Amino acid sequence: MDSAEGGAADRTANSASARARRGALLSVIIPMHNEEAALGPLFARLDEVLPKDVAVEIVCVDDGSRDGTAAALAARAATDPRLRVLLLARNFGQEAALTAGLEAARGDMLVLLDADLQDPPELIGEFIALWEQGYDVVYGIRADRSRDGFFKRSTAGLFYRVFNALSDVPIPPDTGSFRLVDRRVVEALNGLPERTRFLRGLFTWVGFRQVGVPYVRPERVAGATSYGLGRMWRLAVDGLTSFTTAPLRIWTAVGLALAGLALLYAGYTVLRVLIHGREAPGWASLMVVMLFGFAVQMIAFGVLGEYVGRLYQEVKGRPIYLVREKIGFDR
Ligand code: UDP
Ligand code: MG
Numbered sequence: 612m613d614s615a616e617g618g619a620a621d622r623t624a625n626s627a628s629a630r631a632r633r634g635a636l637l638s639v640i641i642p643m644h645n646e647e648a649a650l651g652p653l654f655a656r657l658d659e660v661l662p663k664d665v666a667v668e669i670v671c672v673d674d675g676s677r678d679g680t681a682a683a684l685a686a687r688a689a690t691d692p693r694l695r696v697l698l699l700a701r702n703f704g705q706e707a708a709l710t711a712g713l714e715a716a717r718g719d720m721l722v723l724l725d726a727d728l729q730d731p732p733e734l735i736g737e738f739i740a741l742w743e744q745g746y747d748v749v750y751g752i753r754a755d756r757s758r759d760g761f762f763k764r765s766t767a768g769l770f771y772r773v774f775n776a777l778s779d780v781p782i783p784p785d786t787g788s789f790r791l792v793d794r795r796v797v798e799a800l801n802g803l804p805e806r807t808r809f810l811r812g813l814f815t816w817v818g819f820r821q822v823g824v825p826y827v828r829p830e831r832v833a834g835a836t837s838y839g840l841g842r843m844w845r846l847a848v849d850g851l852t853s854f855t856t857a858p859l860r861i862w863t864a865v866g867l868a869l870a871g872l873a874l875l876y877a878g879y880t881v882l883r884v885l886i887h888g889r890e891a892p893g894w895a896s897l898m899v900v901m902l903f904g905f906a907v908q909m910i911a912f913g914v915l916g917e918y919v920g921r922l923y924q925e926v927k928g929r930p931i932y933l934v935r936e937k938i939g940f941d942r
Contacts, residue, residue: 630743632665637739638718639732640670642708646726647678648833653726654687660733670695671726672712675702688939695940700933705837706808706849707932709788713797715940721797723788723810728832730789737824738791747819750790750811752783754825763843770847774812777857782815783823790814806924806931809850816854852921859918862911869907876900 639657646653661667671694673681681698688694697711709723720742724730730751738749756764771784788810792800799817800810815821838846851858884890 630745632662632739632743634666635719636666636668636717637662637735638668638670638712638716638721639724639735640672640709640712640716640721641724641726642672642674642705642712643676643680643684643726644674644702644705644708644837645676645678645680646834647676647680647683649727649831650680650683650687652832653728654691656728657732660735662736662739665739667693668695668716668718669693670697670712670716672697672699672708672715674699674705674708685938692939692942694938695942696936696938697934698936698938700935703932705788706810706846709810710808711932711934714801715937716797719794720791721794722791725787725789727834727836729828729830730787731826731829734824734826735791741822741824742791742793745820746822747793747796748790748814748821749792750783750786750814750821750823752823752825753785753787753828755827756785758828758830766843766847770850774850774854777851777855778812780812780815780854782811786811786823793819795819805853806929807849807853807921808931809846809853812850812854848917852917856918858914862914865907865911869904873900 639661641653643650657669669691671684673684673696681696684694684696684698688696695715697715699708699711703711712723713721720739722735722738724732734751741749753759756767759767767785771782775781775784792814796814796817796819799819800813803813803817
């Protein structure tokens with residue numbers, strides 16, 4: 612466990628006394644997909660609650676919005692020197708937009724924030740205080756999700772349970788992307804070569820000193836969620852396939868179990884013929900066994916396909932995102 616010891620040594624070197632918000636730069640990274648309606652309330656709130664005793668840059672990543680988000684950001688950047696804007700070439704998805712922001716930001720500590728004010732920016736001060744105490748990752752825990760809707764809550768709950776049962780690196784339940792991360796963690800993350808970026812998993816995988824802060828997740832301030840059923844399913848499958856191969860391996864066990872059952876049934880059939888003589892019926896049981904067998908095979912193929920497809924994505928080596936335009940980075 613060399614790396615763990617190295618981490619421990621780093622920790623003492625970078626303990627409380629070495630970290631102070633004064634003189635440090637805070638990057639607030641905000642991915643945006645069709646968030647025009649949320650921009651007004653968002654910036655008003657940020658102006659109100661962002662800590663005044665630390666230098667701030669706000670990195671807004673427009674993830675191929677179809678509304679006026681990009682134009683509004685460009686206009687705002689012309690008057691707000693804290694603002695840096697990345698316009699992505701198309702919609703690459705939230706994880707890709709966050710990756711773009713993490714690679715472009717220059718802060719000593721970086722905060723990932725949703726544009727819709729579902730991640731209360733008031734907490735950033737508290738996050739920074741914990742960072743000063745030596746924590747490298749301070750993540751928000753959605754303690755109260757009663758505003759999230761029954762369906763979203765139950766599917767999210769199920770996902771975290773399945774994920775943590777299968778994955779080698781369990782992620783704290785009810786976390787999202789909302790967190791503060793030290794520069795060293797971001798460097799480690801930016802160095803990871805994989806293209807499917809399930810960030811809340813990767814942030815756990817890198818380790819370092821982590822702590823959670825519970826908060827009540829409010830409703831979206833304006834606009835509509837980008838996550839329909841299809842996107843939620845894709846994110847869940849991305850997360851699972853990036854962090855566990857258990858869905859692949861399970862079919863060995865299922866196959867063995869079914870083969871065992873088949874053997875038992877074969878023995879029973881032979882015995883029955885020996886005792887009662889040959890008999891014609893059995894169509895129904897045959898159909899059941901066949902249909903069930905086919906279904907199981909289909910599922911196994913489907914799971915295989917998910918992994919092969921992702922292998923293919925990784926091997927092609929296309930970039931995670933493309934930037935169409937950068938605004939405010941020369942300041
Ligand atoms: N987002 C993005 N690209 C996407 C989808 C979402 O950058 O393809 C951003 C979105 O603008 C918001 C954040 O990711 O700032 C969270 O998205 P949303 O609020 O739609 O998700 P929910 O809170 O409903 O899970
Ligand atoms: Mg939201």
